[in-house]
Amino acid sequence: MSTYIVVVDDEPDVESMFRQQFRRDLRSGRFVMEFALSAPAALEQVKSIPDPSLLLILSDINMPGMTGLEMLPKVKAERPNVPVIMITAYGDDATRKRATELGAAGLLPKPIDFGLLRREIDERLEGAA
Template sequence: MINVILVDDETDLFPLFNVKFKREIRNNEIKFNFFTSARDVLEFIESSANDSFNYILSDINMPDMNGLELLDSIKRFNENQKVFIISSTNSEENNIKAKRIGADGFLQKPIDFKILKEILV
């Protein structure tokens, strides 16, 4: 089973993921762990095994800690963790920063779920 963390302060994205991946969830092919806070994600990751999650998808703009700061913390904890940054703006500067820190990819909102499925499953 593929285990994915999604962190975004906009919770309207969570039900959309459940709908778009309904078949995969029902068939126990994928599991999503939804978080609204980067700090909560870090606590959750630190209390879990290093290899518990296949992917982490993080919004870049969040109130308590931005996605680049979260990415940096995750990569310091586990440099092999696959992390994708999600943004509603196509910022070349953020894309370059994310890649430099170690992001495995950069997803544009609205998310193209066909592309995301190719990445995740």
């Protein structure tokens, strides 16, 4: 059974950046990354991935239409055991507090520190094994 990570960001170049950073993991089948360009699309993807395959959701906060913070309680209602890490260029204390209140497992500032993200993913994969 595959392990999935869903990445939600309205910027189309995010997918290629993540695929490049995690190319060895993806090629080896260590996990699968799914990408959504909007919060509503991500909610549909999350519904289609079977339990307990979904390991982690990474979501941008600032997106047109439904923001990541608006999506967060919806995704937590659908999949309460799946951690959601919010990604933002605006990592101020108010944003961090709001994300935590809504159930985020963490907040990653942009530009993304892929070394830190890799450690986070490794820990979750080890915990799921």
